Amino acid sequence: MDIIQESFAQLYPEKALQHQYLVKYSGRFKDFNAQVRYTPQRLEFRLSRKWRPISKDIQIGLIQELLNKVFRTNVRTTNIDVYNIFIKKLHLVAPKTKSDPLLSASFRRLNGQFFADLLEEPNMVWGNGIRKLGSYEYQTDTITIAESLRGSQELLDYVMHHEMLHKQLKFSSNGRRACHHNAEFKRRERAYPHAQQLERQLQSVVRRRRWMRMLVG
Ligand SMILES: [Zn+2]
Known part of the structure; x- marks a missing residue:
């Protein structure tokens, strides 16, 4: 067989x-x-x-x-x-080869403020995807942040925080559907300072670029 x-x-x-x-x-x-x-x-x-x-x-x-x-x-x-x-x-074994000063600074700010400096720095890259503002890939330990957020530290940090939650909380899996945004994830995301206001601002970034819809992966 x-x-x-x-x-x-x-x-x-x-x-x-x-x-x-x-x-x-x-x-x-x-x-x-x-x-x-x-x-x-x-x-x-x-x-x-x-x-x-x-x-x-x-x-x-x-x-x-x-x-x-x-x-x-x-x-x-x-x-x-x-x-x-x-x-x-x-x-734990993914090679760490990709970094960027702006992304790294954002990661460190948030790591200190929300994660007690417990997260290890992953690979970090800018992405030019048109639908995703951010993503975290478990297999390569890589956070990708959309180029369009380069100009706003506030929005960059907010999306970075979302991806860091993915890195920390991982996912709970029950077969076909892996749940990446569980209750704890949502609670911690809502607790981010001015979360609602930042969500609205992100949506306007998306609209301005005529993106079909926002997908924070
Ligand atoms: Zn997500």
Whole structure:
């Protein structure tokens, strides 16, 4: 049994896999990213090359997470739990190579004010995405902040704080949907000074740029 059959059989013991399938390890993906493309006949799993040497148990969890997405199911397995633990620990080994003085200054201000200086500095980059004002990627331990926030320290700090909460609180996962904004996340975000007013200002940044909608990832 190969890794796809094994993942499928554990996830859906009563079904048989009808699709043709393929697994590709690619050097073009960012570290530990993965995706699945699918049609009614065919599944194509593309995994970052970094996955290749990782233990099979963890790779099975990853494949099962992707299968849950394809088949819109919400099945939990031990492998998925182990996979999620692995993803949450990746920041410990992710190389820290990307920094920027303005982003770093923002991170340090907030780390002192809201996180008791407990967070380790992640990779930080400016992004030119048109829909996202900020994001945190667990796999590479990277905070990305939209270039459009460069001019406003207040808004930059507010979005940075959101991404730092992601880094600190990680996510709670129950199968298909990982919850990234849980109750504690929302409480702490609301407690940020002048949060409501800053939210409104962010929306006007978004409108001015004619963005479809704001997505703080
Ligand atoms: Zn978020």
